[in-house]
Amino acid sequence: MAPKGHNVAVSNMKLERMLSMRGGKGEASYANNSQAQAQHARSMLHLLREALDGVQLELPEVPFVVVDLGCSCGGNTIYIVDVVIKHMIKRFEALGFEPPEFSAFFSDLPSNDFNTLFQLLPPLANYDGGISMEECLATDNHRPYFAAGVPGSFYRRLFPARSINVFYSAFSLHWLSQVPEGVLDKRSTAYNKGRVFIHGANESTAHAYRKQFQADLAGFLRARSVEMKRGGSMFLVCLGRTSVDPTDQGGAGLLFGTHFQDAWDDLVQESLISSEKRDSFNIPVYAPSLQDFKEVVEADGSFAIKKLEVFRGGSPLIVSQPDDSAEVGRALANICQTVAGVLVDAHIGGRLSEELFLRVERRATSHAKELIEQLQFFHIVASLSFA
Ligand SMILES: C[S@@+](CC[C@H](N)C(=O)[O-])C[C@H]1O[C@@H](n2cnc3c(N)ncnc32)[C@H](O)[C@@H]1O
DSSP: OOOTTOOOOGGGSOGGGTOOOOOSSSTTSSTTSOHHHHHHHHTTHHHHHHHHHTSOOOOTTSOEEEEEETOTTSSHHHHHHHHHHHHHHHHHHHTTOOOOOEEEEEEEOTTSOHHHHHHHSOOBOOTTTTOOHHHHHHSTTOBSSEEEEEESOTTSOOSOTTOEEEEEEESOTTBOSSSOTTTTOTTSTTOOTTOSSSTTOOHHHHHHHHHHHHHHHHHHHHHHHHHEEEEEEEEEEEEEOSSSOTTOOTHHHHHHHTHHHHHHHHHHHTTSSOHHHHHTOOOOBOOOOHHHHHHHHHHHOSEEEEEEEEEEEEOSOOOSOTTOHHHHHHHHHHHHHHHHHHHHHHHHHHHHHHHHHHHHHHHHHHTHHHHHHHOOEEEEEEEEEEO
């Protein structure tokens, strides 16, 4: 994370060197702003379990390996890994097999706050004490798996060939590896003048975003096709959209294309930053359509699609009083700051970043009713196994 006040152009930096959700345990931290993702993930557990039912079981002496790609630093990843492993244990036991030992790899970019994540991990169950898997599962607050963190971009290789049984990734693959080519270049037709996101952009900008998403997803699939074991399974969830038009980004569009966009314009109008400064920042997120996603899986050819659908996730706004505009405004600003704050800090410095998010909050507060009614996330859910 860039130090407060340090001014770096996001455009020229490899995003994977700096992107992360807000770490720690503060008000705008991911650990405290990921309840919506938790709820959305829970609503898809039946699809996850269905995917796990398709995983081939191996001999008990071979460790079973689960990976969460884009795990971030909250409790969600620990919850999901637990669900996956408990489901697999049940499957082994139902067939009368002794369950194997389990390994879980928590993977994210190097700037992720792995320290906070590791501190949230329950202690390892005492395998040496000779307790059985049943006893281990009955012991609250113990994990029946070995854990490790793996830093690196999921758009490249992260694991040895044929070493992973289950890949899980949620709410991460809509993050592009970089701001698409041309989008920040004044000489390009894809230059996204006046905007900080694809939402409402011109056709050329939209094309650049779409191309970047598809190139990134292709890299992701190539890497996983080497790393996954035969008989393994991959369960992927990312922001998606229902519109065929990529400049209508749905929930992501409302999040980054309205009050967040207007807050950048406020900074320009108040002469706190130049318009060039605003135009040299773009959010590297793309919510694909089913078609965008499917084309890449089919072109790659390694994976069979077991399931591919757009799933209504619901609102990302978790508020106790939906009628309290101030609470809604703060919630929206917190979400934006949690996911994009690190990039904004790096682009305009910590002080101006605070100013920006104050304006997001103010604007969202005065549109609270609309936000409660209209802000909805849709997700692409994909369950893949080897073709
Ligand atoms: C919204 S969080 C999702 C966290 C978690 N999966 C959950 O369900 O709550 C998105 C995560 O994706 C990670 N991410 C984005 N691009 C990535 C990349 N290229 N490689 C690995 N992780 C990436 C971010 O660092 C961030 O932690």
